[in-house]
Amino acid sequence: QKEVEQNSGPLSVPEGAIASLNCTYSDRGSQSFFWYRQYSGKSPELIMSIYSNGDKEDGRFTAQLNKASQYVSLLIRDSQPSDSATYLCAVTRFVDDYKLSFGAGTTVTVRA
Amino acid sequence: GAVVSQHPSRVICKSGTSVKIECRSLDFQATTMFWYRQFPKKSLMLMATSNEGSKATYEQGVEKDKFLINHASLTLSTLTVTSAHPEDSSFYICSARALQAHQPQHFGDGTRLSIL
Numbered sequence: 001q002k003e004v005e006q007n008s009g010p011l012s013v014p015e016g017a018i019a020s021l022n023c024t025y026s027d028r029g030s031q032s033f034f035w036y037r038q039y040s041g042k043s044p045e046l047i048m049s050i051y052s053n054g055d056k057e058d059g060r061f062t063a064q065l066n067k068a069s070q071y072v073s074l075l076i077r078d079s080q081p082s083d084s085a086t087y088l089c090a091v092t093r094f095v096d097d098y099k100l101s102f103g104a105g106t107t108v109t110v111r112a
Numbered sequence: 113g114a115v116v117s118q119h120p121s122r123v124i125c126k127s128g129t130s131v132k133i134e135c136r137s138l139d140f141q142a143t144t145m146f147w148y149r150q151f152p153k154k155s156l157m158l159m160a161t162s163n164e165g166s167k168a169t170y171e172q173g174v175e176k177d178k179f180l181i182n183h184a185s186l187t188l189s190t191l192t193v194t195s196a197h198p199e200d201s202s203f204y205i206c207s208a209r210a211l212q213a214h215q216p217q218h219f220g221d222g223t224r225l226s227i228l
Binding site: 044046100104 | 161169205
């Protein structure tokens, strides 16, 4: 079983719609959860971080964490063509020197 | 805030050359820095974890004599690819995080290395 699993996609949404990305993780000791965006040929960029159960909103992005279900999600509201990228879910534990365990990524395409 | 600068962004050099890549945290103290390698359309592969003032911890299968890592200060880590060969051509990315719990890794812009 992979440590972090994401819907591989690709996920195609029309401009203005909500893109919903899901991620599950296997290690109950995971403590910090992150969503990174990576454009083709570029390095990852931090979009959201979440540590406590519930929702966290930042602009058009909302991250949701449910530790009991070992589930973290990212919602992108009012999707724009510039949101087209690969979204990486990542989790860390302090005992692992805070190494990131990445999901395989979900490729999102926003259709104009 | 949380800016990580990586230099150079692109290197093209002949086989046998050693190449040094710098990673700097510009506005925070990076107690831990990480070095990744990424092939086209593949996931990031962690090469090593570097704590300031300590020897780097390499992932299984990564040659420590080939990829020399130095983390001499809280704002600078370097990766030297020694005697580079065409198979070392790749996209190398560093990241840095501060000491406090729950701090994310912030990534540099990456270095595209091409060995001829």
